[in-house]
Amino acid sequence: MNWDAWIPLLVIASSLLPGLIIFFLAEDRKRLRTTLNLAGALVKLALVCWMLWGVYHEHHYETRLTLLPDLELVLRAGPLSLLFLTLSTILWLVTTVYAIGYLEDSPHRSRFFGFFSLCVTATVGVALSGNLITFLLFYELLTLSTYPLVVHRGTEVARRAGQSYLVHTIFGGALLLLGTVWLYTLTGTLEFTPRGFLNDLGEEHRPALVIIFALLIAGLGVKAALVPLHGWLPQAMVAPAPVSALLHAVAVVKAGAFGIVRVIYDVFGVDFAAGLGVTEPLAWLAATTIIYGSLRALFQDDLKRRLAFSTISQVSYITLGVAIAGPIATIGGVVHLVHQGLMKITLFFCAGNLAETLGIHKVSEMSGVGRRMPWTMTAFTIGAFGMIGAPPVAGFISKWYLGLGALEAGQEWVIFVLAGSSLLNAAYFLPILHRAWFQEPQDAWPEEHHFGNKETAWALLLPPLVTALMALGMGMLASAPFSPLGWAQFISQREFYRP
Amino acid sequence: MGALLSEISWGVVLILLPLAGGIACFLFPRAAKVLGLVSVFAVLLSVSGLGWNIKVNGIYRHAIGGWNAPLGIDLYADGLSLLMLAATALVGFGISVYSADYFEREDAARFWPIWLLLLAALNALFLSADVFNLYVTLELMGLAAVALAALAGGRDALGGAMRYLLASLLGSLAYLFGVALLYHGFGSMDIAMLAVRVEASPAVWAALGLMSVGLLLKTALFPLHFWLPPAHASAPAPVSALLSALVVKGSFYILLRLWLEIFGPLGGGVDTLFGLLGTGAILWGSLQALRQTRLKLLVAYSTVAQIGYFFISFPLAASAGVTAWSAAAYLVLSHALAKAAMFLATGNVLRFGGHDRIADLDRVVQRLPLTACAFALAGVSIMGLPPSGGFVGKWLLLQAALTQDRWDLVSVIILGGVLAAGYVFKVIGHAFTLADISHESREVPAKMEWAALLLAFGAILLGFLASPVLSLVGIGVPFGVSEVSP
Numbered sequence: 001m002n003w004d005a006w007i008p009l010l011v012i013a014s015s016l017l018p019g020l021i022i023f024f025l026a027e028d029r030k031r032l033r034t035t036l037n038l039a040g041a042l043v044k045l046a047l048v049c050w051m052l053w054g055v056y057h058e059h060h061y062e063t064r065l066t067l068l069p070d071l072e073l074v075l076r077a078g079p080l081s082l083l084f085l086t087l088s089t090i091l092w093l094v095t096t097v098y099a100i101g102y103l104e105d106s107p108h109r110s111r112f113f114g115f116f117s118l119c120v121t122a123t124v125g126v127a128l129s130g131n132l133i134t135f136l137l138f139y140e141l142l143t144l145s146t147y148p149l150v151v152h153r154g155t156e157v158a159r160r161a162g163q164s165y166l167v168h169t170i171f172g173g174a175l176l177l178l179g180t181v182w183l184y185t186l187t188g189t190l191e192f193t194p195r196g197f198l199n200d201l202g203e204e205h206r207p208a209l210v211i212i213f214a215l216l217i218a219g220l221g222v223k224a225a226l227v228p229l230h231g232w233l234p235q236a237m238v239a240p241a242p243v244s245a246l247l248h249a250v251a252v253v254k255a256g257a258f259g260i261v262r263v264i265y266d267v268f269g270v271d272f273a274a275g276l277g278v279t280e281p282l283a284w285l286a287a288t289t290i291i292y293g294s295l296r297a298l299f300q301d302d303l304k305r306r307l308a309f310s311t312i313s314q315v316s317y318i319t320l321g322v323a324i325a326g327p328i329a330t331i332g333g334v335v336h337l338v339h340q341g342l343m344k345i346t347l348f349f350c351a352g353n354l355a356e357t358l359g360i361h362k363v364s365e366m367s368g369v370g371r372r373m374p375w376t377m378t379a380f381t382i383g384a385f386g387m388i389g390a391p392p393v394a395g396f397i398s399k400w401y402l403g404l405g406a407l408e409a410g411q412e413w414v415i416f417v418l419a420g421s422s423l424l425n426a427a428y429f430l431p432i433l434h435r436a437w438f439q440e441p442q443d444a445w446p447e448e449h450h451f452g453n454k455e456t457a458w459a460l461l462l463p464p465l466v467t468a469l470m471a472l473g474m475g476m477l478a479s480a481p482f483s484p485l486g487w488a489q490f491i492s493q494r495e496f497y498r499p
Numbered sequence: 500m501g502a503l504l505s506e507i508s509w510g511v512v513l514i515l516l517p518l519a520g521g522i523a524c525f526l527f528p529r530a531a532k533v534l535g536l537v538s539v540f541a542v543l544l545s546v547s548g549l550g551w552n553i554k555v556n557g558i559y560r561h562a563i564g565g566w567n568a569p570l571g572i573d574l575y576a577d578g579l580s581l582l583m584l585a586a587t588a589l590v591g592f593g594i595s596v597y598s599a600d601y602f603e604r605e606d607a608a609r610f611w612p613i614w615l616l617l618l619a620a621l622n623a624l625f626l627s628a629d630v631f632n633l634y635v636t637l638e639l640m641g642l643a644a645v646a647l648a649a650l651a652g653g654r655d656a657l658g659g660a661m662r663y664l665l666a667s668l669l670g671s672l673a674y675l676f677g678v679a680l681l682y683h684g685f686g687s688m689d690i691a692m693l694a695v696r697v698e699a700s701p702a703v704w705a706a707l708g709l710m711s712v713g714l715l716l717k718t719a720l721f722p723l724h725f726w727l728p729p730a731h732a733s734a735p736a737p738v739s740a741l742l743s744a745l746v747v748k749g750s751f752y753i754l755l756r757l758w759l760e761i762f763g764p765l766g767g768g769v770d771t772l773f774g775l776l777g778t779g780a781i782l783w784g785s786l787q788a789l790r791q792t793r794l795k796l797l798v799a800y801s802t803v804a805q806i807g808y809f810f811i812s813f814p815l816a817a818s819a820g821v822t823a824w825s826a827a828a829y830l831v832l833s834h835a836l837a838k839a840a841m842f843l844a845t846g847n848v849l850r851f852g853g854h855d856r857i858a859d860l861d862r863v864v865q866r867l868p869l870t871a872c873a874f875a876l877a878g879v880s881i882m883g884l885p886p887s888g889g890f891v892g893k894w895l896l897l898q899a900a901l902t903q904d905r906w907d908l909v910s911v912i913i914l915g916g917v918l919a920a921g922y923v924f925k926v927i928g929h930a931f932t933l934a935d936i937s938h939e940s941r942e943v944p945a946k947m948e949w950a951a952l953l954l955a956f957g958a959i960l961l962g963f964l965a966s967p968v969l970s971l972v973g974i975g976v977p978f979g980v981s982e983v984s985p
Binding site for chain 2: 023065066067068069073111133136137140141143144147148151152153154155158159162163166170171173174177178181182184185
């Protein structure tokens with residue numbers, strides 16, 4: 001009996017089973033629900049650490065189940081999978097703690113945590129997928145399990161946001177399905193392979209492959225919020241803060257970006273895709289999204305909406321990094337997958353804290369909030385500086401490698417995009433920081449809650465501090481072993497240099 | 500044990516058992532519920548027995564009374580028959596468990612005998628090997644189904660049942676004319692013999708036309724679907740489930756059989772016509788479902804749309820036979836489970852809230868989480884999202900369409916899925932809106948909720964069982980020899 005074959009399945013089960021049990025728990029079984037949630041998250045973390053150690057020592061973790069006559073459901077832990085997997089696992093743990101604090105005493109908690117666990121199951125599945133059909137399966141599961149979270153509040157606005165989310169993702173899913181089946185009829189395999197599995201395909205299939213690429217990217221671009229498919233994301237802001245945090249940092253948006261990385265590296269292969277001439281339009285699209293998102297963010301007064309447009313812009317760094325199609329830019333793009341997740345989740349946690357503690361939803365209400373909630377705003381500040389790309393926060397590392405990579409690949413225009421975006425980031429984050437730290441507070445906060453002599457509840461305060469510290473640490477200790485940057489370099493090496 | 504299992508002639512058991520059960524229910528109305536449940540469960544076991552038999556010995560053939568065809572009557576079962584029998588037994592058992600709590604005393608006494616008669620007719624239909632027997636079972640099935648549809652009484656139900664009766668009779672009559680033409684021309688009614696003897700001639704074309712029209716009418720393929728929504732929507736929930744999940748499949752099975760054995764090789768563009776009608780069904784049915792305001796009608800129109808998918812396989816079968824037919828078989832099976840679950844869930848909603856207006860569903864759905872979950876899971880299969888039986892079916896269908904560059908059909912398949920998502924979420928969305936809970940309601944027994952949920956779960960589970968199921972269906976090579984896979 002080989003246990004290595006079962007670990008990926010166990011990773012999936014560690015959130016699926018608690019989720020299914022939680023659905024059947026009564027609302028007031030709070031302790032049991034919390035125990036299940038945290039136990040699942042910790043077990044998953046332990047399993048992931050085990051696999052990290054194993055993969056480092058050249059073990060192979062792979063689960064195969066037959067899905068269709070010639071197609072298998074494959075869960076495999078490769079370097080790229082593990083990068084995303086580790087990110088989701090850590091952030092799930094943190095977000096669970098946060099959500100328990102955030103949803104204290106609100107209705108429908110069993111339903112919420114049930115779908116929350118399903119959502120993480122789907123994300124983890126996306127990370128571990130070893131072929132395109134497995135990816136598709138979990139990608140659709142992600143759509144289905146996040147919809148209830150987006151509409152969780154049950155208000156009219158939430159309903160409309162949910163509808164918009166569905167319309168976008170269902171169409172995206174349909175395009176992805178079409179692209180996947182088409183690819184399968186051409187190649188007879190969907191197995192993710194370093195440098196792609198299309199190299200042996202004849203010249204005559206090139207036009208078809210270009211269309212397939214477009215279909216796949218359009219399907220994934222919906223979740224990755226590429227302009228013009230981004231419409232659902234700002235609307236989905238009505239969801240509770242932990243959901244927004246997870247949606248923006250790991251689950252939905254990242255699943256899309258991760259999918260794009262997969263398609264370019266492990267389906268088409270960078271060189272093959274560049275040869276087809278499809279990476280350059282994608283790079284331009286990503287650049288447009290980066291600038292567009294930043295510009296829109298400038299004019300949002302609603303804090304979560306501003307962060308949402310910022311996400312649209314920041315996630316496209318990942319796409320840009322892989323679309324530049326060079327080894328160094330790849331490092332920048334892939335590592336940003338992790339960095340953006342940590343920084344953005346910090347920002348959303350902080351926004352949630354402000355809303356939950358003081359009733360602040362708008363930037364214009366934030367005057368002097370730094371004095372009332374210094375720790376929260378410290379975390380926010382770290383996150384914001386990271387987004388701008390200021391050293392030593394992790395965001396700097398991503399931008400540095402993106403810039404270097406663009407120069408190395410001879411695409412100087414990218415530098416201007418990066419610089420412009422950094423300026424715009426500064427233009428929409430610095431005023432918030434200035435207002436929070438240096439302006440006089442108003443007479444009363446919109447809706448203040450007191451938590452003894454602390455600024456807010458522990459469960460709300462700790463998660464953003466932890467993630468902010470991690471973002472800081474990944475910037476300062478970027479070249480330490482096992483850092484995301486190290487993994488990203490490993491992945492890039494495998495894609496570009498290995499024989 | 501194994502020897503004993505293959506000694507028994509399961510085919511005969513499958514027909515006599517529900518018949519005897521039905522008569523017993525009729526004679527002892529007080530014990531109808533228990534007798535009915537026991538009979539259906541026994542049928543389920545017998546199907547497993549037959550399955551075992553077929554898996555070990557290959558095609559099952561039994562000459563009743565020892566007289567072989569053409570003089571006697573043959574029972575015949577290959578993988579395809581087994582699939583239909585299994586679907587009927589599984590779904591039938593789920594619906595029976597549900598009905599045990601749904602129908603009260605008098606209704607129960609009426610429901611169980613007719614349902615068991617219907618079950619006997621369906622089993623006989625799937626086991627028949629000649630076109631005349633198919634006619635007899637088709638007629639029996641139709642009459643039993645109409646009786647069930649009229650069970651609720653009331654003007655709506657009787658009106659719907661009346662239309663259903665007329666459509667059904669007209670359908671069987673057209674079919675019978677076709678049978679007569681074939682018998683006159685080729686002197687046999689055994690499908691296997693006809694397959695050898697039939698060659699293109701005006702009489703054969705006329706037979707094909709008559710039989711197809713009759714069966715299409717009974718299968719409710721667009722534009723001959725007019726009788727289905729009222730009949731399915733006005734019947735009691737378990738009956739709607741039976742009609743939508745099983746009865747329309749009966750006539751489809753006959754059509755598929757005739758096509759595979761007799762008419763398919765003739766060619767002649769009929770498959771293109773079927774494809775066109777299927778396209779029409781998908782689009783029209785989905786759009787109609789989208790604009791319904793009553794839940795039951797929405798589900799009924801969804802059936803109209805899903806039937807369209809079965810017919811998309813005909814034009815695709817020309818050069819991707821096994822893939823296309825496997826897709827159809829898989830869609831039939833998963834639709835049976837999912838649609839039964841949907842109708843049962845709808846029945847729970849109706850009982851709980853007393854209405855099925857979609858706009859006012861909020862508080863009902865939210866207080867029946869298991870039912871909402873059943874509807875959602877069934878919806879996943881209907882939409883064709885993974886993992887589900889519906890996904891497997893659509894994947895195979897898309898694969899068959901793409902290998903032949905049939906872009907028209909590809910876009911219809913995709914579009915149908917998107918439209919289905921539209922009407923499923925139109926309902927599911929209500930599970931999450933804010934609603935004040937101040938509503939008088941009638942309790943729904945747990946068994947009714949679980950029956951719906953387990954059927955829906957079965958449709959999801961099928962998403963992981965494609966290989967074993969398709970290899971069972973392949974026994975006896977009902978779909979011909981495999982083309983080279985891509």
